[in-house]
Amino acid sequence: MAGSLRLEVVTHTRRVVDTTADEIQLPGALGMLGVLPGHTPLLTTLGTGELMYRTDHRESYLAIQGGFAEVLPDRVTVLATVAEEPGEIDLALAEREREDAEAALASVDAADLERMRAKLELAVTRIQVGRRAGS
Amino acid sequence: MANARDILRRIRSVKGTQQITKAMKMVAAAKLRRAQERIAKARPYADTLSRVLASLAERTEHTHPLLEQREGNRAWLVVITSDKGLCGAFSHNLLREADELLASDRWENPAVVAVGRKAAEHYRKRSWELVHEEPTMISNLKADDGPRLARLLMDAFDEGRTDSIWLLYNSFVSMMRQERTLVRLLPVEPPPGDEAAGPEVDYLYEPDAKTLLGELLPRHVETQVQTAVFDSIAAEHAARMTAMEMATKNATEMIDKLTLLYNRTRQAAITKELIEIVSGAQALEQ
Numbered sequence: 382m383a384g385s386l387r388l389e390v391v392t393h394t395r396r397v398v399d400t401t402a403d404e405i406q407l408p409g410a411l412g413m414l415g416v417l418p419g420h421t422p423l424l425t426t427l428g429t430g431e432l433m434y435r436t437d438h439r440e441s442y443l444a445i446q447g448g449f450a451e452v453l454p455d456r457v458t459v460l461a462t463v464a465e466e467p468g469e470i471d472l473a474l475a476e477r478e479r480e481d482a483e484a485a486l487a488s489v490d491a492a493d494l495e496r497m498r499a500k501l502e503l504a505v506t507r508i509q510v511g512r513r514a515g516s
Numbered sequence: 517m518a519n520a521r522d523i524l525r526r527i528r529s530v531k532g533t534q535q536i537t538k539a540m541k542m543v544a545a546a547k548l549r550r551a552q553e554r555i556a557k558a559r560p561y562a563d564t565l566s567r568v569l570a571s572l573a574e575r576t577e578h579t580h581p582l583l584e585q586r587e588g589n590r591a592w593l594v595v596i597t598s599d600k601g602l603c604g605a606f607s608h609n610l611l612r613e614a615d616e617l618l619a620s621d622r623w624e625n626p627a628v629v630a631v632g633r634k635a636a637e638h639y640r641k642r643s644w645e646l647v648h649e650e651p652t653m654i655s656n657l658k659a660d661d662g663p664r665l666a667r668l669l670m671d672a673f674d675e676g677r678t679d680s681i682w683l684l685y686n687s688f689v690s691m692m693r694q695e696r697t698l699v700r701l702l703p704v705e706p707p708p709g710d711e712a713a714g715p716e717v718d719y720l721y722e723p724d725a726k727t728l729l730g731e732l733l734p735r736h737v738e739t740q741v742q743t744a745v746f747d748s749i750a751a752e753h754a755a756r757m758t759a760m761e762m763a764t765k766n767a768t769e770m771i772d773k774l775t776l777l778y779n780r781t782r783q784a785a786i787t788k789e790l791i792e793i794v795s796g797a798q799a800l801e802q
Binding site: 389391392393394395396409410411414421422423424425426448449451458460 | 558561562565572659718722732738
């Protein structure tokens with residue numbers, strides 16, 4: 382099936398992206414997930430990572446954490462807990478958060494482990510996505 | 517008869533009040549616009565979530581603790597009012613309806629969760645158990661407040677402290693109208709499938725339907741609480757706008773009346789003075 386995908390990324394406070402794309406890569410809970418037009422309908426939870434979408438050979442990125450995505454043959458809807466565009470990311474802040482999380486992980490107790498790991502993953506993703514803005 | 521100077525003083529005081537009510541009306545209008553924007557921004561998320569959840573609930577036989585209908589009839593009623601006054605009968609009418617609901621035999625031994633200072637103050641003095649209160653949340657709403665309250669309610673439901681949880685709030689209909697709305701939050705009623713959306717889609721589920729349901733349901737509950745709070749805030753600002761508009765109008769009327777009275781009094785004083793002068797002159801002539 383030719384054509385393109387409609388991509389919508391929303392969080393519960395705003396719509397981050399509403400565009401068309403030729404290819405999308407999602408950070409699924411079970412690993413990266415590539416979506417081309419005509420994909421089988423799929424519902425998946427999301428982990429933490431980069432969401433990439435390509436429109437006319439130009440690649441754009443978002444930092445994503447949590448939530449889920451609905452994939453239809455002509456449409457992808459992402460409901461994320463966190464979704465940020467490269468321009469919105471404060472690199473210095475993300476670096477600081479990563480250091481905090483790493484330091485905390487070294488000494489943390491089990492109860493906080495998951496939370497800190499999630500924080501670390503988000504910080505790392507933010508840094509990745511944020512750096513892409515510059516390049 | 518009132519002294520002309522006293523009347524003048526009263527006119528000035530009413531004018532001062534009118535300026536305040538006018539300013540409050542404009543502030544409420546600005547806040548209402550912001551509240552409506554916030555609702556509009558949150559809508560795509562809520563809509564997509566309901567759609568996906570409807571289709572998921574329809575085609576899986578998996579059940580989830582948050583969907584479970586229980587035998588018991590204990591209930592929590594979440595009453596959402598404003599923190600502040602000066603918005604007409606906004607909170608008062610809602611609290612009256614809440615009291616009627618609680619007093620009726622609809623539920624067995626109901627308890628109250630009060631959101632908004634007005635509700636909190638009201639239920640501290642009532643016989644129903646006040647299980648939780650949020651006296652400052654409405655006027656200082658943070659992004660995490662809705663989800664936090666939702667998690668608290670879900671925990672209570674999970675632990676079996678109640679068999680159902682209901683939301684009662686004012687919903688924004690139009691500038692002049694707020695509708696009192698009662699919805700069941702828990703157990704979750706899966707949203708009805710959207711007929712217009714066309715034939716149902718057969719999804720692949722990743723990791724699996726059960727995990728997804730576990731992920732989606734709490735989010736749905738959070739969204740519902742959030743939506744109710746947003747809606748109530750918009751309705752509050754609309755109610756305040758209307759109330760302040762009325763107050764401004766009343767002040768104008770009062771000023772008109774007082775001005776008329778002032779002019780009459782002044783006229784009477786002048787007439788009296790003239791009579792005195794004339795009669796004084798006449799007395800001299802004689």
